[in-house]
Amino acid sequence: MSTPAYLITGARPYGEEPQDILITEGRIAQLGPDAGRAPGSENAVTVQAQGQILLPGMVDLHTHLREPGREDAETVETGSRAAAKGGFTAVHAMANSSPVADTAGVVEQVHRLGLDSGWTEVYPVGAITKGLAGKTLAELGAMAESAAQVRMFSDDGHCVNNAQLMRRALEYVKTIDGFIAQHAQDADLTAWDTEQPAQMNEGRVSATLGLPGWPAVAEEAVIARDVLLADYVGARLHICHVSTAGSVEILRWAKARGIQVTAEVTPHHLMLTDELVATYNPVYKVNPPLRTEADTQALREALAEGIIDAVGTDHAPHPDQAKECEWAQAAMGMTGLETALNAVQHAMVETGLISWRRFVEITSERPAEIYGHPHQGRPLAAGEPANLILVDPSASTTITPEQHATKGRNSPFRGLELPGRVTHTFLGGHQVLAQGELTTSRSGRSAE
Amino acid sequence: MRHLLATEGLTYDDALTILDTAEEMAAVTSREVKKLPTLRGRTVVNLFYEDSTRTRVSFEAAAKRLSADVVNFSAKGSSVSKGESLKDTVQTLDAMGADAIVIRHSAAGAAAQLAASDWSEAAVVNAGDGTHEHPTQALLDALTLRRDWHAAHRGSGSSTSPRGTDLAGMRVLIVGDILHSRVARSNLWLLRTLGAEVHFAAPATLLPLGVESWPVTVHYSLDQALAAAPDAVMMLRVQAERMGGAFFPTAAEYTRRWGLTDERLATVADLTLGETQSPALILHPGPMNRGVEISAAAADAPQTRITEQVTNGVAVRMAVLHLLLTGDHA
CATH class of the missing domain: 3.40.50.1370 (Aspartate/ornithine carbamoyltransferase)
Known part of the structure; x- marks a missing residue:
């Protein structure tokens, strides 16, 4: 099937001066007042975008698409639809599926499911260790050489606690031009794999609620160790979902020393605090846990300043029964793909901490650069791939999980009125989202 | 007061009302006929996810001295051990007409979740939730x-x-x-x-x-x-x-x-x-x-x-059940 040309009129690239943009053959053909008269514009479908902002499609380094194995929670198809609706033109699917994505076979399966869906680009993340067990290295080379061409390796959901194994992993991925993404959580300090594992941030609130605490130092100690290891062996390290003010200070120190470390923060850690746990509503149970107001503020400032590089949603859908139970038994995680723009606009843009230019860096350019995607997170300029989104920044959205494309209804933002709305998503020039509704995917699927 | 979930947030007046009512209940307890008719026809369910014979017996005695019908539901050896959720268990008890649910659970917050849910209309009494409150x-x-x-x-x-x-x-x-x-x-x-x-x-x-x-x-x-x-x-x-x-x-x-x-x-x-x-x-x-x-x-x-x-435990639990189920701040 052939993709039509599109002429977007009156959109503001990076939130700046309005422009017309012509998209043909998957690329931005022209950008400027003459776009409507340029070759190829004759049969273009016009998208009137007055008042809207044109941005590069967002790139999410951190999602859980649950397939294979937990198709009741999410599939690559439903997760990809959620990505398109949320304004993501590329997502990275963590390895904690069942079976674990620790072989070429599984990552190729996820890769192929992503191509078949065609709502967004899906990049499987390979496990660092076999079965995420933290004992022996998975076949990293085989995953790198597979059709999925995996570059990012993570045991996310589990920390690589063994320092020697972490050192070896950091070294080994140098040979395949990859990088390690660490879920920083000291197992002992969080009583992991015990009868009484940590349940929430340790502090004033946990003391009162009587829930076992997940101390900030359990994250910070691992990050400190790992930046030293990365420095020692000269490898690249990415830190998943940074959640504490102390972690920010360690990252600041590491970056000042020139250590090759990058970091992401989730939208929920930018907005929500552990005070919410007092409701005992498991929708607020997440790992790492919601922290304090001071942490939230430090994370926002670090993201504005560049100590934290990127936003990663840690989109983690769960079926209702995994959250409709006692706190201690409930699953950890929150959906995030379809609320990320709203949350980041609220926490970062509306507060005056960042401009839309910086928004593009943290949601698109830096994550694409960290992974090494040559065609994502590109400038809004003629000749560039048309991975684009249109955003109505003056709209406001009351978050209603039942309207989401993800199977998960576990959004911590339920009922909140947040700014912004993703109206259009172009995936390689193909319009997968129009006026906030899914159209057809690049592979020709409809959302019915 | 609709539920008794925690003492954090319990007002001075409510606390004193419970203690004063408990003094009256204690007087009943020292009589030869240790029974009041106030909860006749009402059902109190003791939903115990943790073994605690002392607390359960105390609540049971309290409910019976108020003439309530008492159902003891122990999670051990029940459908709960076969994986039934708290929600399903509580909805089942609700469907059987529980007026009050006294819940003991190893998970902090279980009583609060139950009270906040629409799983049951029953009054909820926290009989100990994890390391949170009792x-x-x-x-x-x-x-x-x-x-x-x-x-x-x-x-x-x-x-x-x-x-x-x-x-x-x-x-x-x-x-x-x-x-x-x-x-x-x-x-x-x-x-x-x-x-x-x-x-x-x-x-x-x-x-x-x-x-x-x-x-x-x-x-x-x-x-x-x-x-x-x-x-x-x-x-x-x-x-x-x-x-x-x-x-x-x-x-x-x-x-x-x-x-x-x-x-x-x-x-x-x-x-x-x-x-x-x-x-x-x-x-x-x-x-x-x-x-x-x-x-x-x-x-x-x-x-x-x-x-x-x-001894005072029985009187206090009588007072709590009485106040929650009659709405009578005697």
Whole structure:
């Protein structure tokens, strides 16, 4: 099937001066007042975008698409639809599926499911260790050489606690031009794999609620160790979902020393605090846990300043029964793909901490650069791939999980009125989202 | 009050209403016919996810003395052990017409979740949720303390009943595993609401991080805490699973430093209730580890109120069920 040309009129690239943009053959053909008269514009479908902002499609380094194995929670198809609706033109699917994505076979399966869906680009993340067990290295080379061409390796959901194994992993991925993404959580300090594992941030609130605490130092100690290891062996390290003010200070120190470390923060850690746990509503149970107001503020400032590089949603859908139970038994995680723009606009843009230019860096350019995607997170300029989104920044959205494309209804933002709305998503020039509704995917699927 | 979930947030007036009603219930309990008809035809379900025969029997006795029908639902050996969710269990009990659900659960917040849900219309009583709260235990402790505090202080001619009085000026020392104790948490909030001053004595490993934000004076040394002349000393049970060396080296070291030994009993014996001549009190929520946190002599000493606590537990639970199910603030 052939993709039509599109002429977007009156959109503001990076939130700046309005422009017309012509998209043909998957690329931005022209950008400027003459776009409507340029070759190829004759049969273009016009998208009137007055008042809207044109941005590069967002790139999410951190999602859980649950397939294979937990198709009741999410599939690559439903997760990809959620990505398109949320304004993501590329997502990275963590390895904690069942079976674990620790072989070429599984990552190729996820890769192929992503191509078949065609709502967004899906990049499987390979496990660092076999079965995420933290004992022996998975076949990293085989995953790198597979059709999925995996570059990012993570045991996310589990920390690589063994320092020697972490050192070896950091070294080994140098040979395949990859990088390690660490879920920083000291197992002992969080009583992991015990009868009484940590349940929430340790502090004033946990003391009162009587829930076992997940101390900030359990994250910070691992990050400190790992930046030293990365420095020692000269490898690249990415830190998943940074959640504490102390972690920010360690990252600041590491970056000042020139250590090759990058970091992401989730939208929920930018907005929500552990005070919410007092409701005992498991929708607020997440790992790492919601922290304090001071942490939230430090994370926002670090993201504005560049100590934290990127936003990663840690989109983690769960079926209702995994959250409709006692706190201690409930699953950890929150959906995030379809609320990320709203949350980041609220926490970062509306507060005056960042401009839309910086928004593009943290949601698109830096994550694409960290992974090494040559065609994502590109400038809004003629000749560039048309991975684009249109955003109505003056709209406001009351978050209603039942309207989401993800199977998960576990959004911590339920009922909140947040700014912004993703109206259009172009995936390689193909319009997968129009006026906030899914159209057809690049592979020709409809959302019915 | 629709539910009783915690003492944190329980108002002074509600706390006093419960305690005063409990005094009336205690009067019933001492009669030959220990029964009131107030909850006839109402159903109280004891939903116990944790073994606790003492607490369950106390709630059962309380409900029966109010003429309620009592259903005991133990999660052990039931469909719950086959994976049935709290939601489904509660909806089942609701469908059977439960008017009140008394829930004991190892998960903190279980009672609060149940009360916040639309799973049941029943009144919810928290009978202990994880390491969060155990409000009826704190209320029975307060009832016990108030009686002695009032008796020691009342002038000649004033009422023998402590009704309407509080614990203003009383100094209560709670000793032991504060970190894992729902009893300590519930007591802290309630005792403070009633005007008492609260002290903790414990090793730092058994105090929650963040305790400094609580309205409490913390001592690492029990001897120093006793030197501050408390009016009552509440010893907490040390769970066997804490003794493995992770929280303190050995049971013997714990006893030496934080146990109410015979030597420390001699110190307590010299303490009085405020400026009066009445002896200071010793409490323990039970079950005791004699020889670990409390010596046999201390457990059986004249100023020890452990059996009174058990008796008062029934009266307090009668009061709570009565108030929740009749809405009658008698």
